[in-house]
Amino acid sequence: MNRETFLQLIGIGGMAPFFNYKAAMVDGKGVIKPKALSRGDTIGLISPAGIIGDDTDYDKIVERIQQLGYKTKEGANARRKYGYLAGTDEQRAADLNAMFADPSVDAVMPFRGGWGCNRILDLINYELIQKHPKILVGFSDITSLLLAIQAKTGLTTFHGPVAKVVWTTFTKRHFHKLLGSSALTTLRRRSLHVSKEYDRLNIIRPGQARGRLLGGNLSVLTAMIGSDYLPEWEGSILFLEDVGEDVYRIDRMLTQLKLSGILDRISALVFGQCTACDISDEHGFTLREILDQHIKPLQIPAFSGALFGHIDHMGTLPVGISAELNAGEGSITLLESAVRT
Structure with a gap:
């Protein structure tokens, strides 16, 4: 299967919009919980909104996530630049969809927020996400994705760190505990x-x-x-x-x-x-x-x-x-x- 055929199958080749999709919700309020994130799992890094800087800046952030104990996989368009956006709307949405379709990725985390997520809401494959649920975590502009995906699919999303944050002891402890266990924090x-x-x-x-x-x-x-x-x-x-x-x-x-x-x-x-x-x-x-x-x-x-x-x-x-x-x-x-x- 070539790349073009694969992208079309998961709904990002032609970027057909999925905004009419309505998830089937159990009792009108069903919740889908993603699998817990363990050290050694793979975090998919994407840029659904703003840009960061040059490759050195991205490399430092990738290294920081790896130091937390996770493997990383970057979206194909994660380091692109399109004005103040990290690639076109289609490119940024394609990376989000691809991360949820990729069985080797256990969680999805943006490099940063900024602005731009509202622009891709009608390009997200919500049916794909519901069929392949996994952790999505971020804050600030990532709020768009957190709320839209939760509303459309029932998947629990997480308002928390993006990859570029400072990662203090408090931030790491709370992140690991909430995403890595079933503890009622x-x-x-x-x-x-x-x-x-x-x-x-x-x-x-x-x-x-x-x-x-x-x-x-x-x-x-x-x-x-x-x-x-x-x-x-x-x-x-x-x-x-x-x-x-x-x-x-x-x-x-x-x-x-x-x-x-x-x-x-x-x-x-x-x-x-x-x-x-x-x-x-x-x-x-x-x-x-x-x-x-x-x-x-x-x-x-x-x-x-x-x-x-x-x-x-x-x-x-x-x-x-x-x-x-x-x-x-x-x-x-x-x-x-x-x-x-």
């Missing part, structure tokens, strides 16, 4: 001694609630509203993070979530870190005031300052898995395993 705000570096725990409204964990980067999520690539929000625990946004933009995006009906359907909310989110107007609101204004009226358990987002010490959260949020403790505890062992 807890992401707890007070568990990290370096917490002074980040936004402090802010209890917006105390209480406990259970629901499916859904969310990601606020900017990316709001850019997806109105599309066919978002999950059902009813009763979910919404988690959000962002970077480099003026507080008034956070206000605008939370307003959009309210007007779209998302905030009225969730059972709880946690805002992670809003890194470098500044106030440009001396008469403006603080981030805490904006969160209070939007979240307190919902009368649901909520807190901010959780350890996920654009930070070095990064927790990993499964998208689509049942969890319990305890706002008073600043904790998120999984109620079921995120992977199958």
Whole structure:
């Protein structure tokens, strides 16, 4: 079989769009859990969004992932450059589809986020992904892929590190534990001694609630509203993070979530870190005031300052898995395993 025939069989040769595909969901809420990731397994590295730099930069990142104990396999287009994108939309989507089709690849991880994942959502072969489920992990712009794939296939995805992150001891420990075992982990705000570096725990409204964990980067999520690539929000625990946004933009995006009906359907909310989110107007609101204004009226358990987002010490959260949020403790505890062992 030649390469062209192979690509056509898995749906990426002619890049026929699959946006009309609807996954068959058990009881309307079925979840597909990927196989756990063990050291020695192969991580497929792709670039579905932005570029990084020259080959030396990529080589250093590949070496870092290998030092974590994994083998690596790069997408055919992973180092391409097309303006500020890592290849054309078709090339970037082709690598994602090919990694899920490749039986030698155990998990898929982007080199970085940036911008561009929204542009390939209608080029993804969701039926292929559902038939060949495996771990997909990333954050920031990768939110598009995490939510779309979870919504279309039922596959649990993971909001966590991309390949280029710092990989601190905390980041590695949480990554290995969540993706490598069936342990019911807890992401707890007070568990990290370096917490002074980040936004402090802010209890917006105390209480406990259970629901499916859904969310990601606020900017990316709001850019997806109105599309066919978002999950059902009813009763979910919404988690959000962002970077480099003026507080008034956070206000605008939370307003959009309210007007779209998302905030009225969730059972709880946690805002992670809003890194470098500044106030440009001396008469403006603080981030805490904006969160209070939007979240307190919902009368649901909520807190901010959780350890996920654009930070070095990064927790990993499964998208689509049942969890319990305890706002008073600043904790998120999984109620079921995120992977199958």
